[in-house]
Amino acid sequence: MASINTPEAPLKTSAPQADYNRSKGLVVDVALRFLLFATALVALIVMVTSKQTKMIPVAPGLAVPLDANFNQSPAFIYFVAALSVASLYSIVTVALSILALMKGGISTKLQFHFVMFDALLLGIVAAATGTAGGVAYVGLKGNSHTRWNKICNTYGSFCFHVAASILLSLISSISLLLLVWLSIYVLFKKIARR
């Protein structure tokens, strides 16, 4: 993370320089919001399409088709809900950011609302990533102490979907953290400049 005292950010900048810096920040903001949108949406799709059906032997010579699906676990349902909210939020904010970029700048009030909601979403998406990750890890490794069996040796494709989805939502969380950091950095530069 860039420090507030980087040499390329002098305390007093001329107006065109300030405008340039502000729009550069806004371009990074739009790029991060687009990354958030892409990762949250793909994570959502990958998780929702994770269903896998396998013939499971229940008795000698008898196998029944059993599904593995995200909606069998409350953790994954919360994950899908949180990422749906993040996707919707990122669509709206990408649109508003691009609009602000075209107008040449972002109003302080809009920026205030952005960073407030970014921080809230960071908490929600990070918690969702953790929740799904914790349960998926039990599915991958099992737990001998509680005698919870692994399921990834049976439902490989399901687990691959879940793992990919969690990785993507981790990138979403990191994008949100970077968005909060960027907003705060831009704010502090504004204060230092005046």
Next chain:
Amino acid sequence: MASINTPEAPLKTSAPQADYNRSKGLVVDVALRFLLFATALVALIVMVTSKQTKMIPVAPGLAVPLDANFNQSPAFIYFVAALSVASLYSIVTVALSILALMKGGISTKLQFHFVMFDALLLGIVAAATGTAGGVAYVGLKGNSHTRWNKICNTYGSFCFHVAASILLSLISSISLLLLVWLSIYVLFKKIARR
């Protein structure tokens, strides 16, 4: 959450009024950091002392003592690690905030570092709460699809410790979110005032 346009926050305030507002913000900051410290530390202690031993029948007339402990689950180990970091961080920041309060104000640079780390910690603690919560929910309700059995009917005191600890870490996460919100609100008021 208070809006940036609250009637009691006029755009131009006299210097003593501004100082008063700033130190009021700092008092709330110290209070929230203390809440963070208290909840993170108690959550940590409650989780670490959750060990419960029970006689589990393994054969008719034969029972062996079996432990339930937080270190049997990678999710709870991550939870303990994250809350240790949060506790240590909150000790340091409570001390620095009280020092700043005694000196009558907080430097912009220190505030910048606080809010950057607050946002990072928010992500870490929220993820830890989610991870432990996801696994604890499986322990409470079980999962019939994966045939993961409940363990809370056997290890009641262990589960009570885990549940209390997760609730406390949820309060820690919310404190961190409020700290980030407070810092951003104070910053935007500073910008609006100038």
